[in-house]
Amino acid sequence: MLSVPPDFEADPEAIHSGAHALVGYDVDLTAVDGSARVTLEIEAKHLNRNGTLHGGIIAMMLDAAAGFAASRAQSLTGFTQVVTVSLNTQYMAPAKSGQVTATGRMSGGGRSIVYAGAELRAPNGRLLASATGVFKRIRDRRK
Amino acid sequence: MLSVPPDFEADPEAIHSGAHALVGYDVDLTAVDGSARVTLEIEAKHLNRNGTLHGGIIAMMLDAAAGFAASRAQSLTGFTQVVTVSLNTQYMAPAKSGQVTATGRMSGGGRSIVYAGAELRAPNGRLLASATGVFKRIRDRRK
Amino acid sequence: MLSVPPDFEADPEAIHSGAHALVGYDVDLTAVDGSARVTLEIEAKHLNRNGTLHGGIIAMMLDAAAGFAASRAQSLTGFTQVVTVSLNTQYMAPAKSGQVTATGRMSGGGRSIVYAGAELRAPNGRLLASATGVFKRIRDRRK
Amino acid sequence: MLSVPPDFEADPEAIHSGAHALVGYDVDLTAVDGSARVTLEIEAKHLNRNGTLHGGIIAMMLDAAAGFAASRAQSLTGFTQVVTVSLNTQYMAPAKSGQVTATGRMSGGGRSIVYAGAELRAPNGRLLASATGVFKRIRDRRK
Numbered sequence: 001m002l003s004v005p006p007d008f009e010a011d012p013e014a015i016h017s018g019a020h021a022l023v024g025y026d027v028d029l030t031a032v033d034g035s036a037r038v039t040l041e042i043e044a045k046h047l048n049r050n051g052t053l054h055g056g057i058i059a060m061m062l063d064a065a066a067g068f069a070a071s072r073a074q075s076l077t078g079f080t081q082v083v084t085v086s087l088n089t090q091y092m093a094p095a096k097s098g099q100v101t102a103t104g105r106m107s108g109g110g111r112s113i114v115y116a117g118a119e120l121r122a123p124n125g126r127l128l129a130s131a132t133g134v135f136k137r138i139r140d141r142r143k
Numbered sequence: 144m145l146s147v148p149p150d151f152e153a154d155p156e157a158i159h160s161g162a163h164a165l166v167g168y169d170v171d172l173t174a175v176d177g178s179a180r181v182t183l184e185i186e187a188k189h190l191n192r193n194g195t196l197h198g199g200i201i202a203m204m205l206d207a208a209a210g211f212a213a214s215r216a217q218s219l220t221g222f223t224q225v226v227t228v229s230l231n232t233q234y235m236a237p238a239k240s241g242q243v244t245a246t247g248r249m250s251g252g253g254r255s256i257v258y259a260g261a262e263l264r265a266p267n268g269r270l271l272a273s274a275t276g277v278f279k280r281i282r283d284r285r286k
Numbered sequence: 287m288l289s290v291p292p293d294f295e296a297d298p299e300a301i302h303s304g305a306h307a308l309v310g311y312d313v314d315l316t317a318v319d320g321s322a323r324v325t326l327e328i329e330a331k332h333l334n335r336n337g338t339l340h341g342g343i344i345a346m347m348l349d350a351a352a353g354f355a356a357s358r359a360q361s362l363t364g365f366t367q368v369v370t371v372s373l374n375t376q377y378m379a380p381a382k383s384g385q386v387t388a389t390g391r392m393s394g395g396g397r398s399i400v401y402a403g404a405e406l407r408a409p410n411g412r413l414l415a416s417a418t419g420v421f422k423r424i425r426d427r428r429k
Numbered sequence: 430m431l432s433v434p435p436d437f438e439a440d441p442e443a444i445h446s447g448a449h450a451l452v453g454y455d456v457d458l459t460a461v462d463g464s465a466r467v468t469l470e471i472e473a474k475h476l477n478r479n480g481t482l483h484g485g486i487i488a489m490m491l492d493a494a495a496g497f498a499a500s501r502a503q504s505l506t507g508f509t510q511v512v513t514v515s516l517n518t519q520y521m522a523p524a525k526s527g528q529v530t531a532t533g534r535m536s537g538g539g540r541s542i543v544y545a546g547a548e549l550r551a552p553n554g555r556l557l558a559s560a561t562g563v564f565k566r567i568r569d570r571r572k
Contacts, residue, residue, distance in 0.1 A: 056203020
């Protein structure tokens, strides 16, 4: 499921990808504060050797949430593609089941480089993991 | 496919997981220098919105390679489970197809905390991404 | 200048150091929310080759602010020493003059490992830099 | 003391700064492999509360070594200024005295963004700390 802003000009397919489908998280870009939310209902296929949500999937969700927030912040109308330059993830607590939500927010940056971070929380609000990232805007080569 | 050392005492299933099966990478823990190798043949399901290997899957491979190297370094005979405390990933170049290999190595640490890093390279040796991580040994509570 | 909590049991000298004196920042540990504040009046000796506050001094302030917050969080009465395991710093905007303030807060962790972060801001509130860190509690060997 | 390459076109003063003088490390940019070396003889003024080399000074040395390597890599003849976008530092072992050396090397990047890392080692070669950083080239506005 995808929720995109009413002013989303780009093709909504722009936020789909093979990896997105593989993991099966939901993306919500409708928050009026410019944040981006990525949610996942934990299934067996998402677990690591310890039986908890895999750190790589956590990194993927945090990367997506922070990256979408960076994309939103780079465009007054809709959406600008960015690539991840670096991502630093901290794992505070394991998650075993239920729905987890990553919320991404831009924290700084300018024309080419954007700083954004994200937090992954359990339904009860507990902080499970956080990330800070550096993103780079991709100039649209069609123009 | 899994390659484990001849002296691998723990159940080889210990390195399987739902997330591992989902992505489908191979793990090779036979290198005599203590390093760990994680390889992936890139498929459509691994791609991001830009049509290149998803940063989250890259993080997953680097996390696995560094974590397995940390696990190997913590035990003279086989393998000790570790959890990721933090992982910092840098994305140098995109990968579109072919087989990519993440090689993890321990760089420091002691009884409880282990520092390990990993590099992801293309078949021609080009550096695609790298990560440094902090890992924590999980004490076996059965003993 | 040092401001420490009324219940500060340890020798206040515990927060002094040669490096602290060299740079000359102030530490304030009185905030009731458990945060730690480190302030610096920028002088010529703090500048880098570009004429702005040196990234190493920014890292030092963010490390100190996050580390003091981790120390406060580890003890109900006062203060427990911690060491930095890793620190990830992001530089958003340069600072040329005036007073800058780093505010550190704990974000997670348990008995041995503590996660804490810090933000460096200009007097007008502009975010100049931020850091997230992993800290480890040092067990008091006198006891 | 500063050692710069024979083909160093820019004013050698370009690598001086207030913070550099404050800490007192030496910079050597003569290595033919493009690496950069920053050395420091540890004094009391460099120590933290635990009596070991302060993490902020370690970060400063690693930032300088990686940044100088990035600067060298950006120019065939000499030197191009860069700024630090983000720096991730890992602290493996404490240093109490003697001379420590940070060696920086570029690991990737392109026209605007450069990835570089550095390792800090004791005279006996022991790894004390390492860092990976993202740097951005500053375009020379005089041209």
